[in-house]
Amino acid sequence: MALTTVDYGTMVMLLILVAASLAMCFIKDLVHAVIVYGTYSLIMALVWLQMNTPDIAITEAAAGIGMTVLMMVAIFRTSRREE
Amino acid sequence: MRDFILKRVAALLLPFIQMYGLYVIFHGHVSPGGSFAGGIVVGLAFIAFATIYGLERGRAKMPERITTLTESYGTLWYGIMGMVGIIKGAPFLANKLAGIDLGTLGTLSSGGLISLIGLGVGIRVASTMITLFFTMMEEES
Numbered sequence: 463m464a465l466t467t468v469d470y471g472t473m474v475m476l477l478i479l480v481a482a483s484l485a486m487c488f489i490k491d492l493v494h495a496v497i498v499y500g501t502y503s504l505i506m507a508l509v510w511l512q513m514n515t516p517d518i519a520i521t522e523a524a525a526g527i528g529m530t531v532l533m534m535v536a537i538f539r540t541s542r543r544e545e
Numbered sequence: 546m547r548d549f550i551l552k553r554v555a556a557l558l559l560p561f562i563q564m565y566g567l568y569v570i571f572h573g574h575v576s577p578g579g580s581f582a583g584g585i586v587v588g589l590a591f592i593a594f595a596t597i598y599g600l601e602r603g604r605a606k607m608p609e610r611i612t613t614l615t616e617s618y619g620t621l622w623y624g625i626m627g628m629v630g631i632i633k634g635a636p637f638l639a640n641k642l643a644g645i646d647l648g649t650l651g652t653l654s655s656g657g658l659i660s661l662i663g664l665g666v667g668i669r670v671a672s673t674m675i676t677l678f679f680t681m682m683e684e685e686s
Binding site for chain 1: 569577578581582585586588589592593596674677678681682684
């Protein structure tokens with residue numbers, strides 16, 4: 463019943479989410495992994511918007527894409543970049 | 546990270562990003578978003594400036610003395626706005642009970658004190674994010 467309310471566009475976005483989170487596990491360069499994480503957050507914000515929660519979408523876009531990515535980049539400037 | 550195109554685009558975009566953050570803070574009760582998301586957007590503008598233009602110039606925009614003040618007084622502002630209800634003879638953080646005119650539905654003034662309370666929370670969140678970023682960046686270098 464829950465699946466019938468999810469349309470095909472959302473299904474494609476959820477598949478991209480799975481692919482991005484799997485890719486993050488296997489990428490060696492941590493900066494590249496953070497960029498893939500930004501993609502993950504962007505798609506996740508679109509999924510929230512699709513599920514009629516624009517409030518969470520804005521928070522995901524601001525905190526997930528902007529803040530987390532910048533914080534991770536700030537960490538990599540002071541520590542090792544390669545895993 | 547010292548790119549010419551990046552600097553020009555940032556100089557063009559950052560004021561609008563900050564205005565959008567303030568819009569999200571003030572319209573938290575009538576449109577999506579809120580003081581937390583808006584505060585992050587405002588803080589992000591400063592952090593992006595520091596990332597693109599260098600740490601020294603970013604720190605000059607937002608010195609540690611000012612972030613300490615805004616972080617503390619943002620929280621104090623929340624308490625002061627809550628005390629308005631008590632002064633008017635109503636519970637803490639009271640809005641309509643304190644006799645504040647709520648205006649027409651769907652406009653900015655329909656929230657009463659909510660916009661002003663959100664301003665305190667937004668300033669607090671923004672300065673916390675800026676402090677966090679600069680603490681992590683200046684740790685080693």
